[in-house]
Amino acid sequence: MGSRVEQEIRVLEPGDAEAFRALRIEALRCHPEAFGASAADAEALDAAAFARMMPRQPPDAIFGGLLGGELAGMVGFFLHRPPKVRHKGAIWGVYVRQAARGRGLALRLMQAAIARAREAGVQRLLLTVGHANAPARRLYDRLGFHPYGIERDALRLPDGRSFDEELRALDLSG
Numbered sequence: 001m002g003s004r005v006e007q008e009i010r011v012l013e014p015g016d017a018e019a020f021r022a023l024r025i026e027a028l029r030c031h032p033e034a035f036g037a038s039a040a041d042a043e044a045l046d047a048a049a050f051a052r053m054m055p056r057q058p059p060d061a062i063f064g065g066l067l068g069g070e071l072a073g074m075v076g077f078f079l080h081r082p083p084k085v086r087h088k089g090a091i092w093g094v095y096v097r098q099a100a101r102g103r104g105l106a107l108r109l110m111q112a113a114i115a116r117a118r119e120a121g122v123q124r125l126l127l128t129v130g131h132a133n134a135p136a137r138r139l140y141d142r143l144g145f146h147p148y149g150i151e152r153d154a155l156r157l158p159d160g161r162s163f164d165e166e167l168r169a170l171d172l173s174g
């Protein structure tokens with residue numbers, strides 16, 4: 001893929017469910033250590049089920065990164081709803097397809113999600129990242145997400161490997 005391929009960032013809709021399903025399953029298959037969800041569970045759901053799972057209540061959204069019209073990356077955002085935690089939001093499902101990496105797609109997707117969180121009045125935007133996941137940690141460093149803790153043994157894979165996760169927050173209160 002050349003670096004001039006046109007990039008588009010937009011909110012995914014139920015009509016994108018097929019492409020979203022394929023991207024999400026690829027993410028879970030290729031990087032089981034980076035996500036809590038399992039590929040097998042996702043594969044058991046068809047596109048219609050994925051469409052039903054897509055956020056319906058703004059500001060929650062899945063941002064899609066398209067390269068030359070093809071879905072190549074995604075970032076999910078949701079707002080915590082109960083009154084006592086309503087100042088917080090979370091990022092989930094950050095993924096860019098291997099062939100599309102290193103051209104700023106994840107950065108732009110994250111910036112779109114952060115802008116949405118800010119508009120929604122979120123004051124602390126939270127995420128978790130694998131302690132050994134250097135590319136993702138660099139991305140979050142660049143965006144100002146500060147580590148505030150480590151969860152040991154956060155994920156256990158079926159092969160017995162265990163992964164620690166770093167908890168990070170972006171302060172949007174200023």
Ligand SMILES: CC(C)(COP(=O)(O)OP(=O)(O)OC[C@H]1O[C@@H](n2cnc3c(N)ncnc32)[C@H](O)[C@@H]1OP(=O)(O)O)[C@@H](O)C(=O)NCCC(=O)NCCS
Pocket residue numbers: 031034093094095096097100101102103104105106107108128129130133135136138139
């Ligand atoms: C982490 C991940 C989302 C980053 O995606 P990405 O689209 O490659 O990220 P970006 O392009 O925005 O930034 C990555 C690098 O490309 C560089 N870059 C950005 N724009 C560029 C451009 N136009 N040309 C060349 N390089 C560029 C950035 O400087 C950055 O370099 P660095 O990592 O050496 O600092 C991706 O590697 C991924 O999906 N990994 C597997 C799943 C995963 O770990 N998800 C996170 C779960 S918490």
